[in-house]
Amino acid sequence: MTSIGTGYDLSNSVFSPDGRNFQVEYAVKAVENGGTAIGIRCKDGVVLALEKLVTSRLLKKDANKRIATVDRNIGVVHSGLLPDGRHFVSRARDEAQSWRGTYKAPIPVSSLANRMGSYVQAFTLYSSVRPFGITAIVGGWDAETDVDVDGAVGSGPKVGAGGKTKGVKEGGPYLYMIEPSGLYWGYYGAATGKGRQAAKAELEKLKLDPKDGECISLEEGVKEAARIIYVAHEDSKDKDFELEMTWISAVNGPTKGRHEEVPKALKEEAERLAKAALEGEDEDEEKMEK
Amino acid sequence: MIYQTGALGEDGIHLDMNHLKSGEVNLGTSIMAINFRDGVILGADSRTTTGAYIANRVTDKLTQVHDTIWCCRSGSAADTQAVADIVQYHLGMYGITNDEAPTTQTAAALFQELCYENKDMLSAGIIIAGWDHRHGGQVYSIPLGGSLHKQAYAIGGSGSTYIYGYCDANWKEDMSEADGIKFVKGALQEAIKWDGSSGGVIRMVVLTKSGAVRHLYLPDRNYEGPGTEKP
Numbered sequence: 001m002t003s004i005g006t007g008y009d010l011s012n013s014v015f016s017p018d019g020r021n022f023q024v025e026y027a028v029k030a031v032e033n034g035g036t037a038i039g040i041r042c043k044d045g046v047v048l049a050l051e052k053l054v055t056s057r058l059l060k061k062d063a064n065k066r067i068a069t070v071d072r073n074i075g076v077v078h079s080g081l082l083p084d085g086r087h088f089v090s091r092a093r094d095e096a097q098s099w100r101g102t103y104k105a106p107i108p109v110s111s112l113a114n115r116m117g118s119y120v121q122a123f124t125l126y127s128s129v130r131p132f133g134i135t136a137i138v139g140g141w142d143a144e145t146d147v148d149v150d151g152a153v154g155s156g157p158k159v160g161a162g163g164k165t166k167g168v169k170e171g172g173p174y175l176y177m178i179e180p181s182g183l184y185w186g187y188y189g190a191a192t193g194k195g196r197q198a199a200k201a202e203l204e205k206l207k208l209d210p211k212d213g214e215c216i217s218l219e220e221g222v223k224e225a226a227r228i229i230y231v232a233h234e235d236s237k238d239k240d241f242e243l244e245m246t247w248i249s250a251v252n253g254p255t256k257g258r259h260e261e262v263p264k265a266l267k268e269e270a271e272r273l274a275k276a277a278l279e280g281e282d283e284d285e286e287k288m289e290k
Numbered sequence: 291m292i293y294q295t296g297a298l299g300e301d302g303i304h305l306d307m308n309h310l311k312s313g314e315v316n317l318g319t320s321i322m323a324i325n326f327r328d329g330v331i332l333g334a335d336s337r338t339t340t341g342a343y344i345a346n347r348v349t350d351k352l353t354q355v356h357d358t359i360w361c362c363r364s365g366s367a368a369d370t371q372a373v374a375d376i377v378q379y380h381l382g383m384y385g386i387t388n389d390e391a392p393t394t395q396t397a398a399a400l401f402q403e404l405c406y407e408n409k410d411m412l413s414a415g416i417i418i419a420g421w422d423h424r425h426g427g428q429v430y431s432i433p434l435g436g437s438l439h440k441q442a443y444a445i446g447g448s449g450s451t452y453i454y455g456y457c458d459a460n461w462k463e464d465m466s467e468a469d470g471i472k473f474v475k476g477a478l479q480e481a482i483k484w485d486g487s488s489g490g491v492i493r494m495v496v497l498t499k500s501g502a503v504r505h506l507y508l509p510d511r512n513y514e515g516p517g518t519e520k521p
Contacts, residue, residue, distance in 0.1 A: 102380075102399070102400070102403070103396050103399050103400070104395070104399035104402070104403075105395065105396070105399065108388075110388075111388060146424075146425055147395070148395060148440065149395045149398050149399045149402070149430075149438060149440075150399075151438065152395075152398070152402075152430070152438045152439070152440050153437065153438065153439050153440070154439045154440040154441050155440055156325060156428060156429065156440045156441060156442055157325045157442035157463045157464070158442070158463060159463045159464045160426075161325065161425050161426035161427050161428055162325050162326050162327045162328055162329055162330075162426055162427045162464065163327070163328040163329035163330075163421055163426040163427045163498050163499055164425070164426035165423045165426070165499060168423050168424060170424050
């Protein structure tokens with residue numbers, strides 16, 4: 001028995017006497033080694049960003065994208081074991097399609113997060129499987145305009161629907177993070193992976209809670225996301241990395257309600273500012289030393 | 291040799307309205323639903339026939355599938371009841387699992403899927419009308435083939451053929467509730483007058499932000515009452 005520890009960490013579905021599930025905790029360790037991934041919920045959209053660690057010089061630059069589109073308006077970024085992430089994304093796409101099949105409308109981000117949370121949790125219950133070695137950040141925009149049934153013909157009365165409740169606001173930006181245990185919460189800003197502590201510290205400085213007044217805009221969000229990934233990378237400076245960034249805006253915004261890659265020009269600008277901010281910090285430190 | 295499948299008629303193109311099995315209960319019907327200023331109004335006659343025999347003279351063809359989402363049923367009574375039951379179950383589950391009432395389009399999508407995928411086995415012409423916080427009042431029609439139409443107002447059933455002119459001439463958008471009730475009642479009275487398989491009382495349901503209100507209009511009171519009062 002001593003050679004295998006207490007034995008409580010050998011299987012899923014086995015609790016230790018103090019109520020822990022070690023397999024899930026080991027899965028969290030796998031996530032902690034992955035490149036930093038963050039999501040920011042802004043006033044008019046959501047930004048997803050990823051520090052993609054370059055594991056070989058033989059890999060083509062800007063190829064092998066890691067942030068996935070699940071439905072037109074929803075993106076997923078994950079940190080941890082890559083193949084687990086791919087399986088997660090594949091399941092999320094199936095869920096989104098199955099929702100469309102039943103309800104003839106796009107899945108709300110909250111419902112997708114709920115279904116994926118349930119799916120991930122099921123992998124902590126059985127001895128024949130292991131938990132997901134990823135933490136996934138799901139970001140999306142639920143349409144705030146009327147969404148009609150897919151394939152329906154006609155438009156109803158010219159004057160529009162009668163009896164609408166005035167001032168009712170629907171849809172908007174949403175951000176969720178799902179952990180290996182299946183636990184998920186909605187966030188203003190979410191971070192996971194190796195640099196999550198530094199990233200969280202930076203995210204907390206941003207104005208993201210609508211209760212504190214006007215939130216940051218999507219474009220500001222893109223620049224902050226780039227900067228935060230660069231800050232989070234500081235501690236593992238020796239390794240090479242690529243920044244991957246996607247965003248989702250409202251229908252009247254730059255992405256027209258879709259999940260897309262941040263345009264090259266804006267991304268390069270954001271990276272330039274991020275590098276400048278870091279150098280600025282270094283200079284300040286040097287001055288302080290003098 | 292022309293193979294006939296389900297509801298298709300001899301030409302293999304058009305749907306046969308009279309393909310009910312012998313003895314099957316038919317809702318030879320007049321149904322309609324309209325948009326008005328504050329929501330929607332559904333209306334129907336109350337006659338159910340098995341051939342020439344009136345099996346029920348006070349039928350309720352207005353069926354609730356959620357708090358403020360209802361439907362008018364025409365065609366086979368058994369088929370439409372079964373379909374409405376399935377949709378009611380799904381909308382109930384949707385409301386609970388998503389912690390938010392389903393919209394009229396959710397109901398319409400579910401009805402359409404069932405009517406389209408099972409078109410060979412069903413004879414169901416359904417009008418869906420509902421009110422929800424997000425979209426206000428909406429009217430959808432699903433005729434025999436299982437297509438889905440969003441409309442300002444919809445009429446259906448065998449009696450509807452007699453009132454296309456009446457409705458076209460008298461329809462106005464953005465009517466008040468009283469005008470809407472008058473429009474529906476006037477149209478259904480004509481349908482009942484001319485269609486042999488429609489008759490009995492006129493039932494209505496008014497759906498607005500304050501919920502669902504039932505109306506009843508009796509032929510022996512010249513369809514003037516009792517309205518929302520108890521008869």
